Amino acid sequence: MSRTAPLAITIATGDSRPIVRQIIDAIRRQISTGDLSVGDKLPSVRGLAQQLAINPNTVSKSYAQLTAEGWLESRAGLGLFVAARRDQLSAAERERRLGEAVDRFVGEVIAIRYPADEAVAAVADAFDALTLVRSA
Incomplete structure (x- = not known):
């Protein structure tokens, strides 16, 4: 079974971006820089919410958007993983x-x-x- 990759995310209260956007941007950056690799497992919604001391719905929205954009993939019963990146944007x-x-x-x-x-x-x-x- 895959180990969960740690996510080094810091929520900045003075940031003009909503928390959902901060999480999305942080995960995109970690994938783009290679800090997170294809196949790495992400923390559960509840786990990341506890780490960041935020509402689990906020994490869920971030994960949903990243999945819809192709950054993450959901594996039934296993969790969320970094997806193989493909140039899907024109x-x-x-x-x-x-x-x-x-x-x-x-x-x-x-x-x-x-x-x-x-x-x-x-x-x-x-x-x-x-x-x-x-x-x-």
């Missing part, structure tokens, strides 16, 4: 989602009056850090 959809993410980011940077050049450098640093983690 180029146009990927471009649309990138545009939305950029718009949100730029809006946040402007709202906190952060210099654009420093924000761009911070994004580049974050990508570099992910690259280092993947190659390690």
